[in-house]
Amino acid sequence: MSDSRAAVSMRGVTKRFPGVIANDRVDLELLEGEIHTLLGENGAGKSTLMNVLTGIYLPDEGSISVAGKPVRFNSPKDAIALGIGMVHQHFKLVQSHTVTENIVLGLAGGFQPVRLSEAEGRVAELSERYGVKVDPGAHVWELSIGEQQRVEILKILFRGAKILLLDEPTAVLTPQEADELFVTLRSMREKGHSIVFISHKLDEVMAISDRITVLRGGKNVGTVQTSATSPRALSNLMVGREIQFQTYPRPEMKGESILEVKGVSAEGDRGLPALKDVSFEVASGEILGFAGVAGNGQEELAQVVTGLKAISSGSITVDGRPMAGASAKDFIDAGVSYVPADRHGVATVGDMSLTHNSVLRRYREEKFGQGPLLNLVAASKYADRLIEEFDIKTPGRETAVRTLSGGNLQKVILAREMTTRHRLLVVMSATHGLDVGATEFVRETLNHHREEGAAIVLISEDLEELLSLSDRIAVLFHGEIMGIVDAAQAEIETLGLMMAGERQSEAVA
Amino acid sequence: MPLRLEMRLERSRRLEYLVPVLSVLLALAVSGLLLLMTGTNPLTAYGEMFSEAFGTSYGFAEVLVKATPLILCGLGVMLAFKMLFWNIGAEGQLHMGAWGATAVVMTGWDGSPWLMVPAMVVAGMICGAIWALIPAFLKVQLNCNEIITTLLLNYVAILWVAHFIYGPWKDPESFGFPMTKQFPDGAQLLRFGDSRVHLGLVFALLAAVVLYFLQEKSRWGFEIAVTGNNPTAAEYAGMNSRRNILLVMAISGGLAGLAGMSEIAGIQLKLLKDISPHAAPYGYTAIIIAWLARRNPWGVVLVSVLMGGLYVGGETVQITMKLPVNFVLIIQALILFFVLGGDILSRYKLVYRREAPIGG
Numbered sequence: 113m114s115d116s117r118a119a120v121s122m123r124g125v126t127k128r129f130p131g132v133i134a135n136d137r138v139d140l141e142l143l144e145g146e147i148h149t150l151l152g153e154n155g156a157g158k159s160t161l162m163n164v165l166t167g168i169y170l171p172d173e174g175s176i177s178v179a180g181k182p183v184r185f186n187s188p189k190d191a192i193a194l195g196i197g198m199v200h201q202h203f204k205l206v207q208s209h210t211v212t213e214n215i216v217l218g219l220a221g222g223f224q225p226v227r228l229s230e231a232e233g234r235v236a237e238l239s240e241r242y243g244v245k246v247d248p249g250a251h252v253w254e255l256s257i258g259e260q261q262r263v264e265i266l267k268i269l270f271r272g273a274k275i276l277l278l279d280e281p282t283a284v285l286t287p288q289e290a291d292e293l294f295v296t297l298r299s300m301r302e303k304g305h306s307i308v309f310i311s312h313k314l315d316e317v318m319a320i321s322d323r324i325t326v327l328r329g330g331k332n333v334g335t336v337q338t339s340a341t342s343p344r345a346l347s348n349l350m351v352g353r354e355i356q357f358q359t360y361p362r363p364e365m366k367g368e369s370i371l372e373v374k375g376v377s378a379e380g381d382r383g384l385p386a387l388k389d390v391s392f393e394v395a396s397g398e399i400l401g402f403a404g405v406a407g408n409g410q411e412e413l414a415q416v417v418t419g420l421k422a423i424s425s426g427s428i429t430v431d432g433r434p435m436a437g438a439s440a441k442d443f444i445d446a447g448v449s450y451v452p453a454d455r456h457g458v459a460t461v462g463d464m465s466l467t468h469n470s471v472l473r474r475y476r477e478e479k480f481g482q483g484p485l486l487n488l489v490a491a492s493k494y495a496d497r498l499i500e501e502f503d504i505k506t507p508g509r510e511t512a513v514r515t516l517s518g519g520n521l522q523k524v525i526l527a528r529e530m531t532t533r534h535r536l537l538v539v540m541s542a543t544h545g546l547d548v549g550a551t552e553f554v555r556e557t558l559n560h561h562r563e564e565g566a567a568i569v570l571i572s573e574d575l576e577e578l579l580s581l582s583d584r585i586a587v588l589f590h591g592e593i594m595g596i597v598d599a600a601q602a603e604i605e606t607l608g609l610m611m612a613g614e615r616q617s618e619a620v621a
Numbered sequence: 622m623p624l625r626l627e628m629r630l631e632r633s634r635r636l637e638y639l640v641p642v643l644s645v646l647l648a649l650a651v652s653g654l655l656l657l658m659t660g661t662n663p664l665t666a667y668g669e670m671f672s673e674a675f676g677t678s679y680g681f682a683e684v685l686v687k688a689t690p691l692i693l694c695g696l697g698v699m700l701a702f703k704m705l706f707w708n709i710g711a712e713g714q715l716h717m718g719a720w721g722a723t724a725v726v727m728t729g730w731d732g733s734p735w736l737m738v739p740a741m742v743v744a745g746m747i748c749g750a751i752w753a754l755i756p757a758f759l760k761v762q763l764n765c766n767e768i769i770t771t772l773l774l775n776y777v778a779i780l781w782v783a784h785f786i787y788g789p790w791k792d793p794e795s796f797g798f799p800m801t802k803q804f805p806d807g808a809q810l811l812r813f814g815d816s817r818v819h820l821g822l823v824f825a826l827l828a829a830v831v832l833y834f835l836q837e838k839s840r841w842g843f844e845i846a847v848t849g850n851n852p853t854a855a856e857y858a859g860m861n862s863r864r865n866i867l868l869v870m871a872i873s874g875g876l877a878g879l880a881g882m883s884e885i886a887g888i889q890l891k892l893l894k895d896i897s898p899h900a901a902p903y904g905y906t907a908i909i910i911a912w913l914a915r916r917n918p919w920g921v922v923l924v925s926v927l928m929g930g931l932y933v934g935g936e937t938v939q940i941t942m943k944l945p946v947n948f949v950l951i952i953q954a955l956i957l958f959f960v961l962g963g964d965i966l967s968r969y970k971l972v973y974r975r976e977a978p979i980g981g
């Protein structure tokens with residue numbers, strides 16, 4: 113691609129926040145018709161750099177030029193006017209509107225009316241041309257996360273974007289959805305679009321990108337041709353050392369049964385049945401993995417075993433104690449920890465400090481206060497400990513967690529839920545958005561908890577992660593358990609068939 | 622449209638405090654223009670208002686008298702706002718508090734002040750709390766919009782009080798005026814020196830201290846803060862939001878009820894129609910105070926004293942410069958208008974541009 117022209121070039125871009133330099137004199141050149149990956153540890157400054165390129169942040173120093181002309185963006189609208197659009201780490205769609213309505217939302221400046229039928233036609237045409245499958249008339253709340261992401265992509269294509277910035281798009285996708293996304297990205301590249309892709313998954317990065325730029329501590333530490341590098345060389349650049357995923361020896365250490373779920377059914381938020389007659393047990397010292405395509409009842413399962421959703425039939429016991437009618441607080445008191453998938457909406461309070469967030473589910477404990485009083489000194493010490501142990505990158509414990517990078521926010525949640533003595537740990541998408549080093553650390557910690565005798569429910573779409581950590585794997589499909597298999601004997605193909613709705617016996621046969 | 626609003630990603634802490642100050646200044650500037658149009662020199666008017674309210678010991682004592690119910694109602698409203706419960710019913714809760722305290726007096730019981738006053742305090746707070754619990758209960762059970770229920774209950778409370786002072790509790794010797802007999806000495810609040818400043822001010826300051834500790838130092842205050850910022854996270858943390866809404870409203874209404882009690886037992890010395898100034902009722906001014914005070918109890922005390930100054934200064938210029946009663950109301954309304962506008966601007970920025978942007 114050496115003959116290509118630069119679609120965008122950023123020179124010496126610096127962006128400071130109170131207490132951190134998120135981008136430190138970064139140079140970045142994006143060529144026409146290339147897929148360019150940004151790689152780096154959590155907090156390295158990837159999202160910030162992209163936010164500068166879309167006009168969300170004004171850089172403190174440096175310059176940007178688009179197609180050779182220097183530009184200055186004051187808002188995302190300026191950037192989109194020049195054909196630069198971004199799909200963020202978390203989406204910004206109006207749930208109650210249709211796909212087309214979301215796409216045209218905010219488009220017609222002033223009061224000129226938008227012809228929806230016309231727009232719908234164009235959306236359908238775009239979705240055809242780029243192979244982005246989504247029903248233009250569907251309501252957003254009906255869509256899976258993967259489909260919502262496609263809406264975001266269509267939204268920027270609809271605005272005529274030539275340059276697409278995708279911030280960790282695959283973190284929320286199933287492997288199949290990710291493959292479909294890659295097909296789309298390649299077809300965009302063929303049509304001359306330039307794409308910046310952010311991901312922590314090195315195999316994906318190697319497979320999809322033409323060139324890779326590595327950020328470390330806000331600085332560009334190198335841009336390389338993908339064909340001339342290797343995952344090893346990349347992790348060296350990223351963290352200055354090599355990271356290797358261990359496989360964990362898994363001595364049988366099952367103790368007494370801790371979580372027992374019998375014949376549980378529950379409704380989803382839309383009043384439709386989300387869990388149907390689900391039964392399983394998790395013992396002390398055991399990790400039970402839950403596989404399945406997103407939206408097949410995983411969220412509801414996690415809520416049911418943490419007391420956040422009422423069940424319509426069946427029974428749940430924790431440590432032999434029946435939890436019928438128990439509140440979320442009762443579950444916490446029974447020693448249940450929970451890492452939900454939704455970091456911003458559920459698991460943290462964005463405007464409150466890291467200290468406050470670190471005791472979010474634990475502020476009732478004796479060590480954090482006496483009687484009605486909250487001991488903020490103890491909470492601060494605890495927050496410092498979490499920052500240290502989990503290597504959370506933040507200017508300090510008083511920082512509002514809203515400003516943390518995606519991965520560092522996830523570390524806050526994991527740290528809080530995993531630094532406690534619990535009987536049962538329910539973890540959803542534990543390593544989403546974590547860099548390789550942090551991922552490894554979290555896996556180690558999970559394994560450590562297992563050895564300490566906790567029962568762990570691990571819900572994930574990452575089959576490899578499930579296979580490497582779990583003792584057994586259950587597969588959810590349309591709210592039902594298709595079967596539970598021994599992880600040591602499980603085969604990816606069998607699991608895949610079960611995820612598509614075949615029952616265990618049929619799948620094995 | 623060349624003008625448009627855009628979300629700010631970097632929220633500024635300085636704006637948070639600048640907005641209330643600027644909005645007060647802007648409100649004064651705009652009311653100044655209105656004064657100019659009526660042929661009054663605004664600087665003279667403001668000067669007179671200020672020196673009367675804060676320059677004389679009599680004036681300042683009167684400022685504290687006005688600040689007393691404002692602090693109590695303002696603290697209550699602020700606490701409810703903190704949990705995103707939009708209680709605009711402090712006025713009604715204040716009236717019910719005054720009614721409850723009067724009910725104790727009307728039993729004819731003539732106990733010592735050591736028993737009488739506490740009984741009135743408790744009765745006033747309970748009545749205010751009950752009045753606030755009605756909308757809280759409707760919200761928790763039926764998800765009724767509290768803005769409407771709290772507002773409408775204000776009118777019910779005012780009519781409820783009117784019913785008693787026109788009817789069963791009316792003083793036969795009042796020459797037809799709708800009011801009760803003057804309270805016996807034992808049912809009056811202690812006054813300080815020869816000013817009208819009364820024990821209610823001590824209640825108000827105590828309430829600020831208690832709320833400060835609840836908010837900043839207690840586990841319950843943590844629950845309120847979390848719920849107000851992210852209700853889903855509160856649920857996740859095992860907090861009982863329904864119970865907390867009821868508790869918060871009981872306290873909120875109790876404080877407004879205490880304001881009503883102390884106003885009639887400390888100032889009016891009888892139950893009558895205009896417990897709170899007609900032009901700018903305390904319960905509504907409390908909403909402005911809660912908004913200006915940025916969720917901070919000490920902020921409520923400070924802003925209430927300033928608002929008290931506006932009342933006292935307003936009364937002065939009403940007499941000396943013949944300005945209309947509604948003048949104070951206009952300033953208050955403008956302040957609220959500018960704070961709300963300012964709050965939008967601290968979250969969004971106004972962008973002006975003539976044509977599509979291309980750099981340079």
Ligand SMILES: Nc1ncnc2c1ncn2[C@@H]1O[C@H](COP(=O)(O)OP(=O)(O)OP(=O)(O)O)[C@@H](O)[C@H]1O
Nearest residue numbers: 129134154155156157158159160515516517518519
């Ligand atoms: N709005 C903000 N205010 C203050 N600090 C911020 C803000 N946004 C980002 N930061 C800080 O800038 C640094 C870089 O953050 P950024 O989100 O760019 O990281 P990232 O490389 O995208 O990480 P991740 O892989 O975890 O998503 C972090 O230390 C973060 O705390």
Ligand SMILES: [Mg+2]
Nearest residue numbers: 158159517518
């Ligand atoms: Mg990021």
